Amino acid sequence: MTESPVAKIAPEEAWEMLRGNEFGRLAFHLADEVHITPINYAIDAQDRIVVRTAEGSKLLGLTMNADVAFEIDEIDEDEARSVVVRGRAHTLEGHEAEEVEQLPLRPWVDTVKLNVVAITVDELSGRRFSLTRPWRHMIPED
Amino acid sequence: MTESPVAKIAPEEAWEMLRGNEFGRLAFHLADEVHITPINYAIDAQDRIVVRTAEGSKLLGLTMNADVAFEIDEIDEDEARSVVVRGRAHTLEGHEAEEVEQLPLRPWVDTVKLNVVAITVDELSGRRFSLTRPWRHMIPED
Numbered sequence: 001m002t003e004s005p006v007a008k009i010a011p012e013e014a015w016e017m018l019r020g021n022e023f024g025r026l027a028f029h030l031a032d033e034v035h036i037t038p039i040n041y042a043i044d045a046q047d048r049i050v051v052r053t054a055e056g057s058k059l060l061g062l063t064m065n066a067d068v069a070f071e072i073d074e075i076d077e078d079e080a081r082s083v084v085v086r087g088r089a090h091t092l093e094g095h096e097a098e099e100v101e102q103l104p105l106r107p108w109v110d111t112v113k114l115n116v117v118a119i120t121v122d123e124l125s126g127r128r129f130s131l132t133r134p135w136r137h138m139i140p141e142d
Numbered sequence: 143m144t145e146s147p148v149a150k151i152a153p154e155e156a157w158e159m160l161r162g163n164e165f166g167r168l169a170f171h172l173a174d175e176v177h178i179t180p181i182n183y184a185i186d187a188q189d190r191i192v193v194r195t196a197e198g199s200k201l202l203g204l205t206m207n208a209d210v211a212f213e214i215d216e217i218d219e220d221e222a223r224s225v226v227v228r229g230r231a232h233t234l235e236g237h238e239a240e241e242v243e244q245l246p247l248r249p250w251v252d253t254v255k256l257n258v259v260a261i262t263v264d265e266l267s268g269r270r271f272s273l274t275r276p277w278r279h280m281i282p283e284d
Contacts, residue, residue, distance in 0.1 A: 025167050067175055067176055069175075071167050
C-alpha cells in the first residue's frame, strides 16, 4: 500500500477555505428535483453561509425544503482541495437581513429585489487530492 | 439599461465545455437529503455524462433516485462560464460498462471496485458572467 492520494482536511482548514472564497455551488431541492447553481456567498458571524436570491429564482425552492448541500474547491498545480457542506437554509428578515450588508457579500444587479438566505452548517467535510495522478484520486466520499 | 453582465451560452458551446473538461460537481438525492460531490467525468458517444462510483459510496443513492444535477465552470480573468445539467442516472452493466474503458474517463484507485454510472442529459443550460464586476453578476438562474 502506498500513501493514500486522498486526505481529509481538518475542520479548521475547511473553515479557512470557506472564509477565503466567495464562489461556490449550491445544491437544493425544487419540488422532487435536485438543482445546482453557481453562487456568490459570504460567511457571517454565526458561521452561516449567506447568499442572496432574486425574486422568482429557482432558489425559492429553499423556502419549501431547507435541506441543501454546498461545495467549493481550489485547484492548483499540485493538489485540489474541496469542501462540502450539508445544512439547512432559511430566509433572513428585518434586522438579520440588514446585518448582511456588513458582510463582504457583494450586491448583484441593483434593480433586482433580493432575499437573503442563511445556511446553517450541519456537516462539513474537506478533502485534499494529490494531482500528480489526479484521475486516480477523485473518489466520491464514502 | 446597460448591457446585461450575464448571457446565456448556446447549447453547442455548453456541450463543447462539457466535452473539454473532466472535473465537475454532481448533486444527487440520498434518501430525503441532497448531496454534492466533486467528481471526474467523461462524455460518451450517446452524449451521456459517465462517472465511476466506488462500492459503498454515497453515490449509490443514485440507484434509489435517478434524479441528478451536474455543474462545471471555467473562470478566467475576464469572465466565468458555468454549465448546469439536469438528468437521470443509471448504472451501466456488462457490454455498456466495458465500453466506458474506451472513454477518457481515467481510472481511480486500482483496488477499489467500481461501478459505472451514465447520466442522460434532460436539460442543459450555460451562462457566461462578465467578471469586470463579478459580484454583480452571479445571479441564480430564474
